[in-house]
Amino acid sequence: MNGEPLLEVRGLVKHFDEGSGLLGRRRAESVRAVDGVSLTVAPGETLGLVGESGSGKSTLCRAILQLIQPDAGSVCFEGRELVGLSQRRLRPLRPRMQMVFQDPDASLNPRKRVGEIVGTPLELHGIASGAELRREVGELLERVGLSAEHYRRYPHEFSGGQRQRIGIARALATRPKLILADEPVSKLDVSIRAQIVNLMRDLQREMGLAYLFVAHDIGVVRHVSDRIAVMHDGRIVEEGPADLVCEQPREAYTRELLAAVPVPDPREARARRLDARRP
């Protein structure tokens, strides 16, 4: 499938009906969380999806993975339409697209050992078992910068950055082609954030992974992405090569987003404030 996108989303719509509220008020209108989104991700590429809270980016991820049923539109993955497929037919496709979450604390079962957490998807999809499973898990742990000896430990024995590595190892277990990463570094400290960003990039090179990298921080998104899509109020308002979107934004909203990013350079920050004051 040379030249074909790995993931192609066309006209995706998802709205939520706001039923009776807490205080019994009824609101008739529905909220268009995702309002006609189209995007593509090529094999081995990173598409950055940037947006603020309420922009619909998390709903979009869940609709792409068919964790929620879209109201309209299509999601093609490796040339196959996913919308409307039964859970049974989706199941063999799931290993090929995996997810990495923002908060490893909430997404790793605290009662399970690391080996089990990383090994379960292998077992579930019938990829490996027994001694082979153990060997695979050891390799995965080493691949994400942990050690095979960590197999028997529990998540709480690791730091936040190491727990995110466990989440990545679990996502990699089924040898996916696409990883949807929803704010994978936003809860991590700066020094650890760089480690995880570099790790994700190394893994991409080694394994030919494609990422849909979702984040609110356009600085991080620009660093990791080949292309950037800017999402606002359920729509993609601008899309293009990462440097172009950041250096020559076309849309007012993108410019606003970029202008709001603090520059970690006092002289630049002072100059920007002077510019802003000039009429």
Next chain:
Amino acid sequence: MSDRNLLEVRDLSVTFATEEGVFQAVDDVDLDVGPGEVLAVVGESGSGKSVTALTLMGLSRGPNASISGSASFEGVDLVSAGERELRRIRGERIAMVFQDPMGSLDPVHRIGDQIVEQIRAHRETPRGEARRHAIELLDAVGIDEAASRADAYPHQFSGGMRQRAMIAMALSLEPSLLIADEPTTALDVTVQAQIVDLLRDLNRSRGLAMLLITHDIGLVAEIADRVAVMYAGRVVEQGTLDEVFYDPQHPYTWGLLGSLTRIDRPRPERLPQIPGAPPSLVDPPQGCHFRPRCPHEFERCPRVPGLEARLPDAPGHLDRCWLDPAEKRERRPVGEGDS
């Protein structure tokens, strides 16, 4: 205490007795905040920056906490002050703003009433006058139609408006120091920028001094006059904003500044990263706490370096690193002239 400082923290240490052992959250911390000055305390989680702020407010006291050192503020030592005196100082002289305004606003009372109660708890002010003052404050922090919005409940406000309301409440008794702990972290980036502008305006127009606790180096560059960098319970570097950003002296500061993504620069192939993770504060490394992650470690590092001025031309620029300043300038990958 010298006349020039509003707040002077010396040798502040805070330990907590835990099941795993003694946890050294704050270790021999010195900080100065001048009148009308913004000091940013920057550090990662577990660096001790929030415990330092809570200790200054008398909020880290407890049966398993042990606190030593001093913190002089307007003639009072906040470390040894009694609860009654601290209650007077909190709110009236030192106000605090937290990351999550929802957690600090009372959900069942109207915003305006909460400010009125705060004023009347400390001052004998007629209700009508306190209410007029509350509306003025809401207006001053940029809440449109303040008179009618004062009757709203916290859940009817957006995150940014709630943070503005918190700041209005903090200002209500005209404190001389505002302690702001991650005031923008929970907000969207466009709202963050508005709150930063508001804090800067309040600092300039009212001469309100701030102790800003944050992990966000971008925020520091936007607002601080001086910076203290904390790592594993200790201040490892302190100086003016430009000193710390353009002539950083501690290898941890180099790592922090180097690992940032810059929207205004060409992107590097890889982000420079600090290897490893911060140490356990129950069993920290002997000597310099950054030693296990530092590529410049040498034989002096197992002894704790003091927080000292090591540059002849910058007496206010302090750091905790044994390396010779000339050697630092040669080795460091960030700061003036590199790039």
